[in-house]
Amino acid sequence: MAVVVTRNLTKVFKEGELGAVNNVNLETREGEFLVFLGPSGSGKTTLLRMIAGLETPTSGEILIGGRVVNDLSPRERRIAMVFQSYALYPHLSVYKNIAFPLKAQNVKKELHKAKVEWASSLLGIGALLDRKPRELSGGERQRVALARAIVREPAVFLLDEPLSNLDAKLRASAREELERFHRRVGTTTIYVTHDQVEAMAMGDRVMVLNKGVVRQLGTPTEVYDNPADTFVATFLGSPPMNLAELGDVIVGFRPEHFRPASAAAGDVVPFRLRVENIEYLGSEWIVSGTLAGGKLDAKKVFSRLSSAQNLSLGGAYDFAVPQRELKFFDRATEKRVESKAVSWQ
Amino acid sequence: MAIARRKIKSFGAAQSPLLGAAMFSPAVLYILLLVAGPFFLAIFYAFSDARIGNTELHYVGLENFRSILQSPSFRVAIRNSLIFTICSQIVVIVGANILAIALEQPFRGRGFIRFLILLPWVAPIALGAIGWKWILDSIYSVISWVLVALHFYKPFNAPMWLGEPHLAIASVLLVHSWRLMPFSTVILLAGRTAIPKDIPEAAAVDGAGFWRTQLQIVIPMMRPILSVAVLFGLIFTFTDMTVVYILTAGGPFDSTQTLPSLAFALGIQGSDLAAGAAISLFLVPLLVIIAYFMLRVAHRAEVT
Numbered sequence: 069m070a071v072v073v074t075r076n077l078t079k080v081f082k083e084g085e086l087g088a089v090n091n092v093n094l095e096t097r098e099g100e101f102l103v104f105l106g107p108s109g110s111g112k113t114t115l116l117r118m119i120a121g122l123e124t125p126t127s128g129e130i131l132i133g134g135r136v137v138n139d140l141s142p143r144e145r146r147i148a149m150v151f152q153s154y155a156l157y158p159h160l161s162v163y164k165n166i167a168f169p170l171k172a173q174n175v176k177k178e179l180h181k182a183k184v185e186w187a188s189s190l191l192g193i194g195a196l197l198d199r200k201p202r203e204l205s206g207g208e209r210q211r212v213a214l215a216r217a218i219v220r221e222p223a224v225f226l227l228d229e230p231l232s233n234l235d236a237k238l239r240a241s242a243r244e245e246l247e248r249f250h251r252r253v254g255t256t257t258i259y260v261t262h263d264q265v266e267a268m269a270m271g272d273r274v275m276v277l278n279k280g281v282v283r284q285l286g287t288p289t290e291v292y293d294n295p296a297d298t299f300v301a302t303f304l305g306s307p308p309m310n311l312a313e314l315g316d317v318i319v320g321f322r323p324e325h326f327r328p329a330s331a332a333a334g335d336v337v338p339f340r341l342r343v344e345n346i347e348y349l350g351s352e353w354i355v356s357g358t359l360a361g362g363k364l365d366a367k368k369v370f371s372r373l374s375s376a377q378n379l380s381l382g383g384a385y386d387f388a389v390p391q392r393e394l395k396f397f398d399r400a401t402e403k404r405v406e407s408k409a410v411s412w413q
Numbered sequence: 414m415a416i417a418r419r420k421i422k423s424f425g426a427a428q429s430p431l432l433g434a435a436m437f438s439p440a441v442l443y444i445l446l447l448v449a450g451p452f453f454l455a456i457f458y459a460f461s462d463a464r465i466g467n468t469e470l471h472y473v474g475l476e477n478f479r480s481i482l483q484s485p486s487f488r489v490a491i492r493n494s495l496i497f498t499i500c501s502q503i504v505v506i507v508g509a510n511i512l513a514i515a516l517e518q519p520f521r522g523r524g525f526i527r528f529l530i531l532l533p534w535v536a537p538i539a540l541g542a543i544g545w546k547w548i549l550d551s552i553y554s555v556i557s558w559v560l561v562a563l564h565f566y567k568p569f570n571a572p573m574w575l576g577e578p579h580l581a582i583a584s585v586l587l588v589h590s591w592r593l594m595p596f597s598t599v600i601l602l603a604g605r606t607a608i609p610k611d612i613p614e615a616a617a618v619d620g621a622g623f624w625r626t627q628l629q630i631v632i633p634m635m636r637p638i639l640s641v642a643v644l645f646g647l648i649f650t651f652t653d654m655t656v657v658y659i660l661t662a663g664g665p666f667d668s669t670q671t672l673p674s675l676a677f678a679l680g681i682q683g684s685d686l687a688a689g690a691a692i693s694l695f696l697v698p699l700l701v702i703i704a705y706f707m708l709r710v711a712h713r714a715e716v717t
Contacts, residue, residue: 120618121617121618122614122617122618141617142614142617142618142620143617143618143619143620143621143622147618148618148619149615149618151611151614151615152611153609153611155609155611155612155614155615157612157615157616157630157634158634159633159634159636168616168619168621168629169619169620171625171629172616172619172620172621172622172625173619173620216619220619220620
């Protein structure tokens, strides 16, 4: 097991252009499940590939287990990586796929069988060892890729969107399985995804990236409840946080805190909402509309409610947000600032 | 695919039942006239005493086969055919793999180098062989000149590349390999680009070095395309007589004769059509085997 550290890590693909990864400083914790979350093009995969040794950094350092590994090849870094496509060797059986890292790292041949059996039973694919990858389902392939990664007992696990090729139903169960798997082996894991649900559900900590820059690193609760800037605030949450410009600040509040005034209590900010759309999602309702009156007149906002049965399209209703749920961001830098009193009218 | 095929079929049937037949009859005619005709003629001649300029023809049974099997030139020709075919494939596959690996990475001028490498394939084989004949000439050889200039040999004492049996065999082999290399390189390059980048990267992360990645992952994954290259190469080399004919004309002392060149030398130049036909029939068994494997490869490529 090991800790991964990056210092001012930068990758510029084309000189003169903005870096794909800019000045990333990161330190994982022993055995943690760290998620890199960001939209496509945010540099999360490039960052992972630099840690893996598949991409050479333009500047900065990478340390694994306290050792600078910039000049080490992937094989010397004691890492394992699961690719988005799984990258199974199509001409080799499942057994030989899993045994390949052992062979490549000159593990004694007598040990191969036991290790392959250990890894495959850990992932419940013991019955598939004679098959070829093309004879497996998506979920089975993903397990083979994981078994191939775990078999050499790496210091760090790198997972590049391993669930994105699975269908929605399978993804949920695979996610749970991955979490259980991580708890069992306890290896430091870095997981790349663009899916906020995966990030929130699986991550011990989540690192939110945009345009190659780390926007925030924190536990799922921290990044959701206390976003560091407007990007994090709107990237997490569905629908995203409502943001409104008020003077020199941007005020934000989550749709689930924007509720009918009758349900609110204590110190609240009142609004008048003209309902324009109502979506029923089974367990919840998404209501959207525009505010009426005050400085935020005609501002489009979302509300997330457990019931919207007493609301109707076109109607205007009294809504409110608890004062303590308001987040404030600097209008120029879009960074989070202290709560302050603002005038709404 | 299946839908498209059915559509085409019904379209043809609606137009005219003869349309299909008319469309492929040129191909059938071509094969009948230029492949099947000469083939059956060769079988016919092989059991006769046909000679050029002689209108009479008698059935002689297996006499032609008996006499060529006893001829030392024939045994040398069979040996050479096998040596040239098999050894040139080994040289070509190793060389083409090295070239393909080198040409896979982008570098300045790669397009031009690829063009240069492809040149031997697009140039007529006869011209290429004549070029080599000069390069390997006993007096004007540029190779000998370089070796003399580097003091490996005394002037006028350099090896006779095409004049000594072993060197002549090696020279023919070299030219065959030179000729096939571009084709195999292009095929293998295509095969390499078809492999997803993830796979060699996964191998690198798994701890495999360059050789293990190439030998255990990349090249085995290219096996179908590799066998296409090999089978084509086998046929091109085994049936070729241009290189031998131009470089050595089978000499010295029939030491570089191959089955096709010997058949030509005896049958056309020596007027003994029957013997030439009998010799060329010895090509058939090997070609049938190769054709069988080609069909299998083609079939497998269709299935997967």
